[in-house]
Amino acid sequence: MSLIDISPTVSADAPIFPGDEPFALRWTARLGPGCPVNLSALTLSPHIGAHADAPLHYANDAPSIDQVPLDAYLGPCRVIHAIGCGPLLTVDHLRHAVAGLPPRVLVRTCTRADTVWNPEFSAYAPEALLWLAERGVRLVGIDTPSVDPADSKTLDAHQVLRRHDLRVLENLVLDAAPAGDYELIALPLKLAGACASPVRAVLRTL
Numbered sequence: 001m002s003l004i005d006i007s008p009t010v011s012a013d014a015p016i017f018p019g020d021e022p023f024a025l026r027w028t029a030r031l032g033p034g035c036p037v038n039l040s041a042l043t044l045s046p047h048i049g050a051h052a053d054a055p056l057h058y059a060n061d062a063p064s065i066d067q068v069p070l071d072a073y074l075g076p077c078r079v080i081h082a083i084g085c086g087p088l089l090t091v092d093h094l095r096h097a098v099a100g101l102p103p104r105v106l107v108r109t110c111t112r113a114d115t116v117w118n119p120e121f122s123a124y125a126p127e128a129l130l131w132l133a134e135r136g137v138r139l140v141g142i143d144t145p146s147v148d149p150a151d152s153k154t155l156d157a158h159q160v161l162r163r164h165d166l167r168v169l170e171n172l173v174l175d176a177a178p179a180g181d182y183e184l185i186a187l188p189l190k191l192a193g194a195c196a197s198p199v200r201a202v203l204r205t206l
Contacts, residue, residue: 004203006106006172008113010049015117017145022046029064046196047145050172052188055170057195058158065197067191072139072167074103077184079177079205085109087149088125089142098135104184105132106141108174113143119150126156133164139184140199141169169201177203 008014010023021044029039046065049055052073055062078101081094089107110121121144129147132140140147140161143164146159147168169186183204188197 002205004205006174006175006177006201006203007050007199008171008173010044010198012163014048015113015114015145016045016048017150018117020047020114023048041122042197046191046194047170049198050169050171050186050201051196051198052186053158053161053170053196054188054194055162056154057163062162064186064192065194066192068167068188070187072104072171073184073186073188073199074205075104075184077106077139077182078102078105079108079174079179079182079203081108081110081179082122083108085122085203087120087122089122089128089137090125090127091131094128094131101132101135101137102181103137104139104141104173106143106169106174106184108177108179109176110141110143113171114174114176119143121150123147123149123152124157126160129157129160129166130164133160133166137166139167139169141172141186143172143174145171169199172201181206 054065058163080097124147186199186201
């Protein structure tokens with residue numbers, strides 16, 4: 001077995017939605033005479049890099065990320081390739097890989113994941129998420145910043161997640177992940193009251 005890291009590096013240069021909080025690191029202590037350690041402090045949006053949205057992100061009075069059960073983020077997973085699918089990932093892009101579908105599905109839409117902000121990214125058609133939910137999928141993922149288009153004001157895909165209690169991973173890097181089945185490991189941090197959490201997402205070959 002081997003591991004495929006599907007997480008982008010989180011840095012000050014990491015692409016984020018316009019207006020979101022960028023990553024910043026500052027040193028609160030440095031190793032030297034009178035100080036035995038280096039200590040750093042971070043500020044960042046929990047939606048930077050590979051991350052798990054909590055239902056609180058798209059619904060008031062919904063669970064924050066520390067209240068979301070962890071089981072969906074760990075277990076059998078299928079990577080489906082839909083490279084060049086265009087603005088919306090539809091059911092037709094998924095049908096070829098539906099046989100024996102596990103409860104976690106990650107879709108690769110990019111030849112190479114973006115390293116700068118690109119508002120023309122691919123997103124899920126709401127009908128595709130509903131189709132996956134009807135087939136027992138509990139977690140969906142994508143290698144772009146959101147399951148909804150960048151200019152969406154209604155977040156229709158996120159609302160399908162809410163109605164069907166689906167978990168979601170966004171901003172994955174699937175460049176080195178051949179289509180097929182894996183074990184997914186992508187646990188969110190237990191951030192009290194947060195609308196999302198960064199994850200260190202990896203695929204373990206079977």
